[in-house]
Amino acid sequence: MGGVEVVVEGIVKSFGGNPVIRNATMRAPAGRVTTLLGPSGCGKTTLLKIIAGLLFPDSGRVLFNGRDVTRVPPEKRNIGMVFQDLALFPHLNVYDNVAFGLKARRIPENEVRRRVFRALELVSLNPGTFAFRRVTELSGGQRQRVALARTIVIEPEVLLLDEPLAHLDFKVKQRLLREIKRLQRGLGITTIYVTHDQTEAMEVGDHIAIMNEGKVVQEGEPEEVYERPADSFVASFFGDANIVELGAEGLVAVRPEDVIVNPDNGNADYRIPGVVEDKVFQGALVRLEIRVDTGRETVIKALVPKGSGSYSPGQKVIVGWKREAMKPLRE
Amino acid sequence: MPSKILRAYTYALLAMIYVPIAFMVVMSFNDSPYAGEWKGFTVKWYKLLLADSRALEAFNNSLTIAIASAIVSTLIALPAAYHTSKTPKLGVLNALTAPPIVIPEITEAVSLLVLFLYIGFPLGWVSVFIAHTAFNAAYAYVTLTVIRGADENLVAAARTLGASRFYIWRRVIIPLSMPGIVASLMLTFMLSFTNFIKTLFTKGPGFETLPILIWNRARRPGLTELSSQNALNALTTLLVLVSISIATVYTVIVLRRSRTSRIVGA
Amino acid sequence: MEAGGHETPERIGDRRLAQAILYAPLVVFLSVFFYAPLVWLSYISFVDQDTGSLTLRNYLEVFTSPGYLRVFAISLAIAMETVAATLIIALPAAYYLAFGARSGERPFLIAGFLVPFWVDFLLRAIAFKNLLYVLGLREGYVATLIAMVYEYLPFMLLPLYASLSVIDPSVIEAARSLGAPRSMLLSRVIIPLSMPGIMVGALLVSLMSLTEYIVPSLLGGSQVFTVGMMIYSLFLEGGLWGLGAALSIVIVAASMILAFYASRLLAVNRNAV
Structure with missing residues (x-):
């Protein structure tokens, strides 16, 4: 189990003449979690279905450990997928849902039983309590666990998760996110996790690929992507950013936490005068929105510790940042 | 709002709808031939029906037409409903199946009669079967599209779990489509079995189904014991019980499994 | 796009064919046994039965001759009275179903009103x-009317409920919190908001009761004669097909308009039941 590296090369897919994926190339390292992050409608679910084999691309290749599986149907790929709406079988109970893939493989009944019970335990559902419940009687979080158990029980080489936590409350989501990570570490399955939520992506992903308008625009370690966003889309979609056009430097991104308000001499390489427009209390930090004039009217967002001086709307300030805080962007 | 009064009113109204039916059922066990006067309990009207060759022949016609119409209309509608479930945006089929349900029965019946007479089609079992199946096909289609069957996502999930096409049909598509198919078969059977207007127009002379027999006897009440009020009540009770029991099961299936109540986390 | 595995026109054609095979049986069957007869009937309605030439005479005669007009008048009177009575009787119950009923009892009540709907x-x-x-009522106008109200009640109640159930209960609470008296709540809030349901129910009940054949034949004695009975007698007793066809086509056209209107209402209410 584990150890399968997934590579996607130059995928193009259109529906009825409508291009959905224009050119997607990415890599999911073996045994790690890769998050596929992008706004809704960017083609990430379509790309996931192509990796699953539920859709075949118009062109491009899907490789599992170098083996071309582009035209292999899903039932022969040894993958597991958790769908956005979970797609639990409503006519089967929890046990039969989880056993489905094993029975389809004609695995003997006693082994099916042993593996189903172990899978339920792995997702923290007590088999004694839950095995013979109807799936319609379960809570959202419990259904999520059943969907997960049903997928991991077949011991897939690649685990595909399509926004699996989209419909859950914040707290349930946090707990399940931690459990998915723990489970994935334990099993070491290569995992691709699709989401439109950047905090979820940062929390769960070892590796990250960002999609926009049918293309994978950047991939890498989350920190690397955060520190060196390729373009203004990545900069503002993955984390928050001020996108500023500076004469000599061209287009750059500056993270709000790197903005210094009223810097001391020598503390900032760039300085622009501005006026505080709004002030939003965010707990430990305060977000200031400062209107500056860089040729065009721009609003600069700055995060400052809550005790670091009092600012109020209308107040004149200087905003500045160091040279290394500026991240040059592709136009 | 005086919601207690409204509540009492609503339940009273519901009861009122069932009172005439309940009264008829009781009267079908009345020893007197007249509904008004109670002369003690009897099952003689039902016994009479069992010996009534005209009723048995009408029953035979009703039953065979209803079974054939239910099977044929469901078979015709099933692939179309499956097609709709995969392309929900296509409204043409929905638009095409609404008029057979909405236009007054009598106009539909008359138009078929005119066509049958024009092309010289013999009236009888087949013409009645066609008339019933024409509206049943529309009801079957609506039933099969309203009741949730197997979603495409469930099929996709089964494939990612390694199931073959055959296994998916056997374990997912057929079991999940079963409530819709059963509901469609039941409803179309019942609509045909108890239909009166379309049968009246397309049956031709001499051919009888049970509702036609009821009609013929109700129009000339009391000539013989068989057309006495409570004999008629017994025959009608049987048909009403078939209707109500099938309609109840059908309604429960629709309310439970209608496409609007999804089982996803949303 | 320089795609290699693009769908060729032939493959798209194949898929269209495969889909056509799915819906073709239903479309063909309904075309032959439902739509073709209606088209044929509308053709007949424009044919002069004596000369065989095309004419509007059938429509003119149906709508101008005093004999037919009298039937229309009686039919229409019964239909309007049925509509008014079912509306008044059904409205409080529809209101209770939409706003008063507990979520546990609502499906039970709806099922209770739905089931008789299916009984012929x-x-x-x-x-x-x-x-x-038992009540000592004679066959005649009153008996017919009461029976019609009894039969058509669910057809009024269900569209009313469907249109009321999409109204946000907070609208009614808001009106009450503003001090609206009960009569005003009914006339200014509830009735205007349930107008689509009232329209659909009224049209449905009036069209169905205009063409009603069974109840007046069984209970009307000799006093009641409806459009439905007229259609029957024109076709099966008088052999006056042209006139019968004209009458039927008018009813069909009115129903089609109703169907269109109702389907739009129901599309809005799809998620309400």
């Missing part, structure tokens, strides 16, 4: 006839 009119008319004897 003939069977319910036979059942109802018993009560008339």
